Amino acid sequence: MSHAQTARSVNQDFWPFCLARLEQELPAQQFNTWIRALAASEEDGTPAPCVRLHAPNRFVLQWVRERYLNRIGELAAEFFGIAPQIELALPAAGGPRPAAAAMPSQPAAAGEPAAAPEPPPEPEPLITTADLAYEKTRLNPDFTFDTLVTGRANDLARAAAMQVAQNPGTSYNPLFVYGGVGLGKTHLIHAIGNAVYRANPRAVIRYVHVEDYYADVVRAYQQKSFDAFKRYYRSLDLLLIDDIQFFNNKNRTQEEFFHAFNALTEARKQIVITCDTYPKDIQGLEDRLISRFDWGLTVQIEPPELEMRVAILKKKAEALRVAVDDDVAFLIAKNLRSNVRELEGALNKVVAYARFHGRGISLEVAKEALKDLLNAHNRQLTIEHIQKTVADYYKIKVADMHSKKRTRVVARPRQVAMWLAKELTPLSLPAIGDAFGNRDHTTVLHACRTITELRLGDHQLNHDVHVLTQVLRG
Numbered sequence: 197m198s199h200a201q202t203a204r205s206v207n208q209d210f211w212p213f214c215l216a217r218l219e220q221e222l223p224a225q226q227f228n229t230w231i232r233a234l235a236a237s238e239e240d241g242t243p244a245p246c247v248r249l250h251a252p253n254r255f256v257l258q259w260v261r262e263r264y265l266n267r268i269g270e271l272a273a274e275f276f277g278i279a280p281q282i283e284l285a286l287p288a289a290g291g292p293r294p295a296a297a298a299m300p301s302q303p304a305a306a307g308e309p310a311a312a313p314e315p316p317p318e319p320e321p322l323i324t325t326a327d328l329a330y331e332k333t334r335l336n337p338d339f340t341f342d343t344l345v346t347g348r349a350n351d352l353a354r355a356a357a358m359q360v361a362q363n364p365g366t367s368y369n370p371l372f373v374y375g376g377v378g379l380g381k382t383h384l385i386h387a388i389g390n391a392v393y394r395a396n397p398r399a400v401i402r403y404v405h406v407e408d409y410y411a412d413v414v415r416a417y418q419q420k421s422f423d424a425f426k427r428y429y430r431s432l433d434l435l436l437i438d439d440i441q442f443f444n445n446k447n448r449t450q451e452e453f454f455h456a457f458n459a460l461t462e463a464r465k466q467i468v469i470t471c472d473t474y475p476k477d478i479q480g481l482e483d484r485l486i487s488r489f490d491w492g493l494t495v496q497i498e499p500p501e502l503e504m505r506v507a508i509l510k511k512k513a514e515a516l517r518v519a520v521d522d523d524v525a526f527l528i529a530k531n532l533r534s535n536v537r538e539l540e541g542a543l544n545k546v547v548a549y550a551r552f553h554g555r556g557i558s559l560e561v562a563k564e565a566l567k568d569l570l571n572a573h574n575r576q577l578t579i580e581h582i583q584k585t586v587a588d589y590y591k592i593k594v595a596d597m598h599s600k601k602r603t604r605v606v607a608r609p610r611q612v613a614m615w616l617a618k619e620l621t622p623l624s625l626p627a628i629g630d631a632f633g634n635r636d637h638t639t640v641l642h643a644c645r646t647i648t649e650l651r652l653g654d655h656q657l658n659h660d661v662h663v664l665t666q667v668l669r670g
């Protein structure tokens with residue numbers, strides 16, 4: 197494949213072919229938003245053929261790189277019969293500048309006056325106007341609804357967040373998201389911001405951590421620039437404010453936020469708040485703010501269950517472009533239960549360990565990498581401890597955990613204990629069955645499914661399981 201041929205092929209043949217295929221494969225909205233935004237050219241002056249795709253801004257570039265680049269590479273290999281290199285580039289200021297900047301200068305032909313030395317090629321611009329607008333939002337492009345794994349622990353919060361992203365300012369205002377540390381609250385509110393930005397890049401969006409909001413207040417105070425501060429926060433279409441619990445006893449900051457909150461909600465601008473507790477439980481927060489937080493919708497994110505933790509690990513592994521088998525994902529998910537950040541940390545540890553030792557990611561490698569963590573965990577939680585804790589909680593005898601009695605008053609706590617054993621220990625279903633009076637593993641499976649389903653409608657049971665989980669996790 198000569199370069200001249202490639203140039204024709206890329207622009208006139210390959211790219212239309214690629215567009216046609218992707219249009220068939222992708223939902224129309226995805227195709228129109230991300231793929232149509234690209235322009236293709238040949239990257240010349242390289243020893244091997246190379247397709248260059250121009251993204252209008254860094255946001256699109258990053259999105260395409262993460263989600264579609266592999267597929268475009270496959271289509272290019274299919275089209276050309278070999279796999280050309282695919283590059284993604286941002287446009288130069290003033291329009292696309294396909295290959296010129298990358299082309300080496302040609303020597304002057306014999307007899308021609310020597311050409312004036314070419315100016316050095318301009319570097320590819322790193323930031324465009326659109327990028328700047330995006331970066332001012334302080335959003336993390338990796339935190340989107342697509343990269344957020346959904347499960348029972350967060351489905352309500354996610355649905356509410358999507359609703360807000362589709363109708364900012366008019367559905368739930370404020371949306372108040374609360375839950376324990378590292379459970380995806382920040383991820384969720386960035387996802388709202390990213391979705392709103394995608395639908396309307398002109399929307400004025402700002403993600404701010406409460407500590408930074410506080411710093412802004414202090415700066416405005418020191419520089420006597422409260423007017424500018426107020427104007428800025430009141431000009432937003434979407435304010436995403438993270439970890440509101442850190443507002444405690446910062447009176448001036450609360451005062452400013454109170455006024456910004458009123459101005460924004462009156463103008464039907466959207467506010468999304470995260471916190472580690474329910475609004476009424478926030479320490480040191482003014483009552484008038486607490487009552488305003490109740491105006492919209494309050495949703496909780498709970499710790500993810502085992503299956504969801506495994507799904508999260510798989511998704512994170514995909515993002516890292518590493519293959520992680522189910523047994524490895526289960527090992528990690530069984531041992532790290534309360535915090536997704538820790539789950540990710542363990543995965544990173546396994547990947548780094550495998551790379552360092554030049555080995556593939558296997559169960560054996562994962563066990564070695566996480567040796568300390570597994571030892572600490574195994575010392576902590578035994579099935580006997582779970583049985584005793586559950587029996588105490590429901591005021592039944594520990595012996596009832598092993599007995600054949602089937603009355604509801606003992607059967608349900610026994611099922612709860614089995615569910616907890618499956619969630620909180622690395623034991624297999626048969627091993628759990630053995631520990632509950634030599635029951636069959638199908639009985640344990642049935643118990644786990646029953647509890648998972650009942651929790652959806654039975655608030656008391658859901659509360660019991662929640663409390664017991666917290667107690668057992670220490």
Ligand SMILES: Nc1ncnc2c1ncn2[C@@H]1O[C@H](COP(=O)(O)OP(=O)(O)OP(=O)(O)O)[C@@H](O)[C@H]1O
Nearest residue numbers: 343344345376377378379380381382383508536537
């Ligand atoms: N459901 C999920 N799917 C995919 N990733 C998740 C999910 N939940 C959490 N994570 C990941 O876990 C990490 C921690 O999440 P995040 O920072 O959003 O937690 P948080 O609840 O805001 O924590 P903190 O209370 O410390 O502010 C992030 O990398 C996030 O992407």
